[in-house]
Amino acid sequence: MGAPPDASHVFYRKLNRSLPLIVRGEGVYLYDDAGKRYLDACGGAMVASVGHGVRDIADAIASQAAKVAYINGTMFTNEPVERLADALVRLSPAGIEKAYFLSSGSEAVEAALKLARQYHVERGEPERRIVIARTPGYHGNTLLALSASARPHYRQLFDPWLVDVRMIDAPYPYRAGDGDRSPAMTGDALEAAIVAAGPNTVAAFIAEPIGGSSTGAAVPPASYYARVREICDRYGVLFIADEVLCGVGRTGKFFALEHFTDARGAAITPDIITLGKGLNGGYVPLSAMLARQSLFDAMKKSKLGGLMHAQTYSQHPVAAAAGLATLRYIQEHELVERAARLGPRLLSQLGALMDVGDGAALVGDVRGIGLLAGVELVADRASKRPFERGLKVVERLMDAALARGLIVWPNTGHADGTNGDLVLIAPPLVVSESQIDELAVLLRDSLADVARDIAALRS
Numbered sequence: 157m158g159a160p161p162d163a164s165h166v167f168y169r170k171l172n173r174s175l176p177l178i179v180r181g182e183g184v185y186l187y188d189d190a191g192k193r194y195l196d197a198c199g200g201a202m203v204a205s206v207g208h209g210v211r212d213i214a215d216a217i218a219s220q221a222a223k224v225a226y227i228n229g230t231m232f233t234n235e236p237v238e239r240l241a242d243a244l245v246r247l248s249p250a251g252i253e254k255a256y257f258l259s260s261g262s263e264a265v266e267a268a269l270k271l272a273r274q275y276h277v278e279r280g281e282p283e284r285r286i287v288i289a290r291t292p293g294y295h296g297n298t299l300l301a302l303s304a305s306a307r308p309h310y311r312q313l314f315d316p317w318l319v320d321v322r323m324i325d326a327p328y329p330y331r332a333g334d335g336d337r338s339p340a341m342t343g344d345a346l347e348a349a350i351v352a353a354g355p356n357t358v359a360a361f362i363a364e365p366i367g368g369s370s371t372g373a374a375v376p377p378a379s380y381y382a383r384v385r386e387i388c389d390r391y392g393v394l395f396i397a398d399e400v401l402c403g404v405g406r407t408g409k410f411f412a413l414e415h416f417t418d419a420r421g422a423a424i425t426p427d428i429i430t431l432g433k434g435l436n437g438g439y440v441p442l443s444a445m446l447a448r449q450s451l452f453d454a455m456k457k458s459k460l461g462g463l464m465h466a467q468t469y470s471q472h473p474v475a476a477a478a479g480l481a482t483l484r485y486i487q488e489h490e491l492v493e494r495a496a497r498l499g500p501r502l503l504s505q506l507g508a509l510m511d512v513g514d515g516a517a518l519v520g521d522v523r524g525i526g527l528l529a530g531v532e533l534v535a536d537r538a539s540k541r542p543f544e545r546g547l548k549v550v551e552r553l554m555d556a557a558l559a560r561g562l563i564v565w566p567n568t569g570h571a572d573g574t575n576g577d578l579v580l581i582a583p584p585l586v587v588s589e590s591q592i593d594e595l596a597v598l599l600r601d602s603l604a605d606v607a608r609d610i611a612a613l614r615s
């Protein structure tokens with residue numbers, strides 16, 4: 157097993173635990189140096205879309221690194237980025253014509269927000285600076301992306317450095333007070349926030365089309381994004397769809413926004429889309445910002461010569477080669493269709509956790525779409541009362557699951573900013589039916605471990 161934090165020179169991300177040393181991965185499984193097997197039920201951080209250890213992708217990376225590993229995106233272009241941009245634009249809703257590649261989801265969000273701001277300035281509306289985002293919601297950890305993220309415990313220390321982003325309630329069916337009629341669920345909350353801010357001061361609205369870790373795979377009402385599009389159009393506000401977590405097939409469509417249409421059944425086109433995580437299955441860091449032609453045209457006319465965002469590793473050939481190989485793998489193995497087909501099995505197996513096993517009473521709700529599911533834990537199912545944060549229920553569940561060889565993704569704070577425990581289940585899209593069943597059994601047993609822990613604490 158891996159070293160405790162003090163025995164290593166690595167500045168670990170978690171300093172209160174010893175991290176197992178992973179030496180190998182294959183499909184949905186990871187193996188540590190002691191030979192223990194883990195079922196990766198969340199693809200690391202909803203990243204490992206095509207599974208671990210895919211030879212084709214490793215080969216594509218090696219081959220591109222041997223040809224040319226790095227060029228600077230201000231001086232040259234390269235074949236993998238050209239081809240990946242073509243492929244993503246082909247998959248995108250009509251109107252999206254350009255792709256800008258970066259390394260992380262946070263960077264893609266930073267670039268998207270800067271593009272939105274620069275677009276308005278270039279068009280002679282410099283007063284448009286306000287961004288509207290949703291709570292719960294998450295868009296990354298660099299300071300602009302963090303400003304748009306409703307994660308009090310991430311923000312607290314850095315609050316003096318964060319910019320003014322106005323928050324509206326996210327559509328979160330499980331906790332929506334008035335159900336479908338609440339302003340958060342209809343989209344009215346967005347219009348009210350734009351009007352309150354002063355419509356000509358608002359630059360952009362950013363939202364995860366289907367909830368990621370923050371709302372645990374919550375799916376907004378069918379009419380929500382048509383209304384968002386209509387409101388944004390009415391007030392000249394750009395709509396940024398953050399598909400970093402839910403994009404690239406995770407929900408059973410390539411883009412999660414494809415689950416939503418307008419009243420005539422037409423697709424909804426955002427102004428900017430961000431992608432990351434599953435885009436290259438985690439093989440090397442890669443994210444993308446996709447934009448409408450009109451935004452690109454405004455940058456082209458700019459006296460500044462383009463978008464004012466500069467990162468050494470943008471348009472990286474090896475990262476793009478990994479992205480291309482991942483897309484090819486997803487298409488050849490029909491993994492988007494597979495996510496749509498296996499989603500109901502995942503949801504029904506997880507749904508059974510509410511009824512079966514000694515930990516059933518901890519499960520308040522199970523929801524999701526495709527191979528993205530959330531299991532929300534509550535102290536009382538009838539009232540939906542969350543556990544008090546001090547009990548660290550989701551951390552206990554994560555530890556119990558790890559001990560049993562199951563990896564799940566935790567989230568906290570979604571119920572009221574502080575309390576709230578849920579796990580996100582997002583296995584690699586190559587997961588089989590029997591692996592879904594295995595995952596559900598491991599989670600059921602881990603929940604029972606936690607229920608026993610909590611009972612012991614209370615006795």
Ligand SMILES: Cc1ncc(COP(=O)(O)O)c(C=O)c1O
Pocket residue numbers: 259260261262263265294295296297364368369398399400401402432433
């Ligand atoms: C929706 C969403 N956007 C952006 C990000 C930030 O991505 P990264 O951690 O790669 O910077 C995340 C990360 O979890 C995310 O879930």
